[in-house]
Amino acid sequence: MNTQSTGDKTATAKVQAGVSDVECRVQIGGDWRLNERVPSWKSVFQNRMAMNVRVVSDDLGKWDTSLVLFLVHGRAWCAASKKQFHAEALPENLQALLRQVPVNSAAKPPVEASVKPWELASNIAEKWADHAQQSVSFLGECTLGFIGVAKNPRRFRWLDCLVEMQQCWASSLPMVSLVSFLVGVILAFQAAVELRQFGAAIYVADLVGLSIVRELGPMMAAFIVAGGTGARFAAQIGNMKVDDEIDALETVGISSVNFLALPRMLAVTVMMPILALYANVLGVLGGMFVSATMLNIPASAYWIETQNRVGFSDVSSGLFKCLFFGLAVGLAGCLRGIKCERSAAGVGTATSSAVVTGIMLIVLADALFAVIYNVLGI
């Protein structure tokens, strides 16, 4: 006679297995709870030889799925080792539950072999093609929408656009201030270390001014707007999609692109150069702060040097790029929102995807502009 019961106090599930000449008799008793340790069939039935297995209950208390699972495993074990499994002596409701589970339920379908590399590549390519097609068709819808607005500006939702502009400005301002000022400070520090050795500390102003105005100011502003406003667009629109609000727009005959995407895209496109200009000013101030405190260059001298080196074309070329950065952020945010899956996880994915796509488009656009400006000699 072999008895197995679990050691801890709360678990009282018991199994006793006794072997006679003709059958192995299994007595189950006690309380069976999923959240307690219960005996496992395999540990009880090692090396049992009898051809018949008969399960009976003896002082069986409260039980739940853990007992059913124990019996299912037992039955599967019996089937696999060609033994007869008898459960007729068990309570009727337990038998009924056992009958619901097919005998071969324990036999899991064979796990599919790992995905072939070329299948994986084709899946990824398909996904990208799908994304590209979505983006192009969305871009087309937006273009048609903007043409429609140009023809009939009264139909455009100007108030929504203004509200979005205000929100974009208000939510981005603190981060843009901090980040661009610090970028100016960092640049000036780095430049000062090198330039001071040659007695050329005043050129810190040139370096900081040009880097900030041509590249870093617009870029930092764009990244912050992509992370804040772009993500907000995707989350807002995605949530509307989950709640069927976009369907409700479509069935009223209102295009979701015209109603939701265009005002947001225009708002962020208009605000981006303004924020970038602000970032430029803060960045130059950061450089000025380091020069004044560390290099003993008076603020006025720093300012005059910056004015001499940084021209209108430098500022305007940086700000012109920003229009496209803004468009990229708006496009990514609204596209991901409108194509969002109808679930909470879908909104999360759409939001993070909007930020990633936005930043990627910004960097791509910046690279493109670097080449164009180089060719044009700006």
Next chain:
Amino acid sequence: MNGIATAPVIEVKNLTCGYGETVVLQNVSFGVHAREVLFVIGGSGCGKSTLLRCLIGLLKPFHGDIAYFGKSFTAADTGQRRDILKTFGVLYQNNALWSSMTLAENISLPLEEHTSLSRADRDEIVALKLTEVGLAGSEDLYPSELSGGMQKRAALARALALDPGIVFFDEPSEGLDPIISREMDELILQVRENFGTTMVIVSHQLSSIFRLADRVIMLNHETKGIIAEGHPAELAATSIDPRVRDFLNPNNDLPKQTNENSAGGTKLIFK
């Protein structure tokens, strides 16, 4: 019932629709007459909501045609489609009120989009619509400030904004207590009486079906089509199809399951 015109206002012919490569409904044909209250019923997963999405243009059918007032909706170009969209309103299962807008703005938006009414006129219509559904004076509330029943009424007011000839309802009593649900039924009847609106209602709320329906069509996921059509009381009494009788007579005992793997009424799924 009295006053049903002969030409159907909605005509669905050989409609086949589904998602991706899955066909949910196959060759479904039916018509809905003016002033009729038609219920689309059936068990879960039978394609009621899919049919509704096709009817309101959110899902493109694989084959077949849907026509409103004799004009094809499936073959309509953008302009015609816009005109057809004006002829019906939709009350969604979860109301789908635009959450960033007040009730007044919600109801006013369809008017703004499809009419050239002045702001003052639109405001008057909004007030009127809200009064009709029993929400007078709630113009400036946001949907999140309303209870479930009030949101349902507000959604109905928005669906009625353009005085459409047809209103589609997706589970109008879902999530409402029996009293509010009955009030909603009364409201639906009242709208039909006042405006002669045709109603297509997707629901499995039996009390509403027996109270409101002039006719029901019952869908089934196995046949992917309509398995019964008629007045609910007649169907419940005379249908020889057990699927129809069991659905419409909730007090009947369910047939005993003959499957050897089944036991009792409940079924556990083990993974």
